Amino acid sequence: MIEEKLAKNVFKVSEHPHLRIKPGFEKDVRLRMMVMFCPAGLYREAEDGKVTVSTDGCLECGTCRVICGTEILDWQYPEGGLGVQYRFG
């Protein structure tokens, strides 16, 4: 399970989510693709077709920013010293 894998990583959680779906774009087809494509499985599609994202466990790969673009997502790297800290990499 993806949750078990993410639990192996070291994360330093930020109070400010570094990525956010812009209001009005929750049903965009590109976000639905991220449900399949996000390597951390952080995008979920609800029954009403709206996609939500959690930032806990984000691996900061940036794939969603590349695929969805800045029109749909506010995406920035987490602040210094926060987010995933790879011990092996």
Add this chain to the structure above:
Amino acid sequence: MYLTLSIDLGGKMERFPVIIVGAGLAGLACAYTLAKAGTECLVLERGDYAGAKSVTGGRLYLEPVRTLFSDLWGEDCPLERKIVKEGLTLMGKEGALSLELAGGVKAASYSILRARFDRWLAEKAEEAGAMIMTKAFVSCLVKEGEKIVGVQVGNEILKADCVVVADGALSLLTEGVGLHPPVSATNLALGVKEVIALSRERIEERFQLAPGEGAARLYVGEVTAGNFGGGFLYTNSESISLGLVVACEMHAHWQAPAIPSLLDRFKSRPEVEILLRGGETVEYAAHLIPEGGRKGMLPLSAPGLLVVGDAAGLALNLGYTVRGMDYALASGYYAARAIEEGLPHRYPEMVAACFIGKDLENYRAMREFLGQRRLYNHYPQKVVDFLADLYTIPAGEKERLFTIWRRHFPWREVWRVWRDFKELRRT
């Protein structure tokens, strides 16, 4: 008004000759080279330590950069294993054809783990006199007119005569100052990797390796459910790096399981599972990889600014070799040399003239060749099916060889093979 980071930097300087953003291989190579030559530089890294945000598959091809850093490769260099076995597996839905080249490769390459390697390189750069500040996130580059004059960290602006951007494959800094439009999904791939702890003895036994020697394997076909990409396996000293790479452009018509499930499926393939048995996953990582080759190269400089490594799109996938780290180290080196010579604008020429520019130019047709879906969703299965029929002895009469051949490779198929592979003449 400019504030200085007086506490963190001991009030040393308000203006730096060189500021480097990102303590990965490219940034650290640049810092190390500059520091060795006596040029003061400050490296800003957003992670807790150098390498905290770095991920490789991964293997470092050492020969191209050996002489650029001749005193780096001593006993203390954290190379994991010297790769002496090169494997390629064509993976069908059932069955897989594996080829392995043992020995014979004339230039050395090594598996590495980046958190360890980058930290070590950061120490080397610091010993040489570079200043490295971690947990420092650069939010944007600072411009005065057309020239980049510094970087912003939190509320503070740090000024520099030259800024070297080494912030990786998704370089928001260069995009932020309009050096290039957002990098297209066509020029990027997503890599995911598990590091699986396994004892030295088991690794050497399973892969039939002498102590310190390592194996690399690439997988193509069903491993990505026929999508453009592949699987990889590298043996480290006491772990295995196992992962997948999928071209970002595949998202548009993705028919396969979600990426995390695809990796699990790869792990549970019988020919892979047996290699990992008893191992324990200790980390799960994901990272973008520049995959555009020559066409994916981004501008290398602007007034006051040099771009190195992944941030400049310097990487090359040939299908059987995947490179980026040697280009990162070399581009960092050449950026430093250009700065030392007082001619930073010459850096792009230096890159074009060295092996990076030449490789990217020579293999500029490769990206297009590798983009053909049939390489992933057709040929691996085809070869496996053909061989499976050859090796099958049924009850009763065995089919003639030519009958089996014609079933799998009728004329129209042979014609397609020619058409699909003829592009390789251009590489």
